[in-house]
Amino acid sequence: MAPPSSQQLVHLDAQGQGIVTCPQCMKKSQVNAATYRDLHAPTGGTCNCGHRFLILFNTRHFYRKDVHLSGRYLPSGSTMRRQMTVVNLSMTGVRFYTLLPHTLQVDDVVELDFHLDDPQCTEMHHKAIIQWVDDKQIGAGFCDLQAYERALGFYLRPA
Numbered sequence: 001m002a003p004p005s006s007q008q009l010v011h012l013d014a015q016g017q018g019i020v021t022c023p024q025c026m027k028k029s030q031v032n033a034a035t036y037r038d039l040h041a042p043t044g045g046t047c048n049c050g051h052r053f054l055i056l057f058n059t060r061h062f063y064r065k066d067v068h069l070s071g072r073y074l075p076s077g078s079t080m081r082r083q084m085t086v087v088n089l090s091m092t093g094v095r096f097y098t099l100l101p102h103t104l105q106v107d108d109v110v111e112l113d114f115h116l117d118d119p120q121c122t123e124m125h126h127k128a129i130i131q132w133v134d135d136k137q138i139g140a141g142f143c144d145l146q147a148y149e150r151a152l153g154f155y156l157r158p159a
Contacts (some may be wrong), residue, residue, distance in 0.1 A: 008053065008054070008056070010055055010056070010057050012033055012034075016035075018031055018057065019031075022049060023051065024051035024053075025049040025051065027048065027049065029047075033057050042054035042055060043056075043057070064088050065089050065156050066087065067088060067117070069085065069086040069089075069115065070083070070114065071083075071124075072084060073098070073110045073111065073113075074110060075103070075110050076108060082102065083098075084112075084114075086114050089155075090156065093128070093140055095137065096112070097138070098136045101136070102136070105130065106131065106133060109127060109128070109130075109143070110130065111125070111126070111128075112125070112126045112128055116152075120151075122152075126142050128142050129141050
């Protein structure tokens, strides 16, 4: 059997429902993909027409923007800020890379400082909770966004 030949992104609603469209015959099918909610890798799908393709399920509520922003992070209980690079950003969180090995773990609280690359070079200072760690790549959710909601919302508007 031939490997899948294409991939599509399917947005899921709060109940895990989404619409999958076969890229070959364009047939649309509603799916309940609640069991795939935490899957961050594509899964295989096969249409009734026999076409195989990959499906990546997206459950995000907010747009995520790819960026390359230098900054610093301060682990809770530490006095030494460390360098990082923010690689994507949303209204609720951030993914960043540490430049050096670290001891960050899930549920740690960090302070993040970086500037947006907007015309105002908006300074961002957030407390965030580490949600996942993959070597030097970190995913974190903001603890309190109220002070920056307007500037960040404007910055994150899709082009």
